[in-house]
Amino acid sequence: MVLKRKLSKEEEKVLEKVIEFVEEKHHRAEGHDYSHVLEVCKHSIEIARKIKEPVDPFVLLAGALLHDIGRVGAKSGMFHGIDGAARAEEFLESLIKNTATIHRITRIIVRHTPTSHIPPKSTEEKVVSDADTIERLGFMGMIRGIMGKKGTMEFIIEDRVHKRLGDYDRLFFSVSKKMAFPHYKETMNMSNTLKRKLKERLGEIKEIESYKLIKEEGS
Numbered sequence: 001m002v003l004k005r006k007l008s009k010e011e012e013k014v015l016e017k018v019i020e021f022v023e024e025k026h027h028r029a030e031g032h033d034y035s036h037v038l039e040v041c042k043h044s045i046e047i048a049r050k051i052k053e054p055v056d057p058f059v060l061l062a063g064a065l066l067h068d069i070g071r072v073g074a075k076s077g078m079f080h081g082i083d084g085a086a087r088a089e090e091f092l093e094s095l096i097k098n099t100a101t102i103h104r105i106t107r108i109i110v111r112h113t114p115t116s117h118i119p120p121k122s123t124e125e126k127v128v129s130d131a132d133t134i135e136r137l138g139f140m141g142m143i144r145g146i147m148g149k150k151g152t153m154e155f156i157i158e159d160r161v162h163k164r165l166g167d168y169d170r171l172f173f174s175v176s177k178k179m180a181f182p183h184y185k186e187t188m189n190m191s192n193t194l195k196r197k198l199k200e201r202l203g204e205i206k207e208i209e210s211y212k213l214i215k216e217e218g219s
């Protein structure tokens with residue numbers, strides 16, 4: 001189903017304000033920057049165009065634009081869905097009178113992430129959740145997942161691969177799985193290369209150690 005209807009002039013004006021707000025807040029954000037937000041918007045529109053269920057374009061775009069606002073300036077992403085919804089609610093109240101519409105948008109923000117422990121329910125919530133997962137499954141998502149992580153390289157790679165496998169299985173729409181597959185393959189190829197390099201490195205270390213032993217024996 002193509003998006004339910006066209007945006008009204010009023011909605012377009014509100015979205016322009018939301019874009020301005022989101023661009024300014026995410027501009028210097030680490031990892032989840034403005035380009036991540038735009039990718040999630042792009043994937044959301046593509047999923048919405050391909051599924052059978054009707055989708056409200058205004059609620060969808062406002063939710064996709066604001067979905068990670070809770071990450072800005074936050075030390076961890078643990079509560080970014082719930083915190084983001086509170087931030088967005090305050091901001092949206094200055095632009096929209098209809099509280100039901102505001103809640104439809106803030107619920108997208110709360111439920112887009114498994115860290116909130118509240119699964120997406122409405123079609124718009126599921127679409128943004130899938131769009132975010134597709135972005136996370138790709139190369140950039142993998143790099144972002146590695147950034148700043150503690151532990152051995154092997155552990156970090158294994159942990160990321162394990163999480164991405166779970167993400168792929170959790171996608172709601174078959175259309176999303178189709179869209180996600182090339183990104184998913186890219187990530188798997190990348191992790192296989194990293195694992196192979198680590199193995200080679202381990203072999204080199206063993207080789208160097210054996211030289212040392214020969215040297216010690218000879219002396």
Ligand SMILES: [Fe+2]
Binds near residue numbers: 067
């Ligand atoms: Fe998020």
Ligand SMILES: [Fe+2]
Binds near residue numbers: 040067068132
């Ligand atoms: Fe996100």
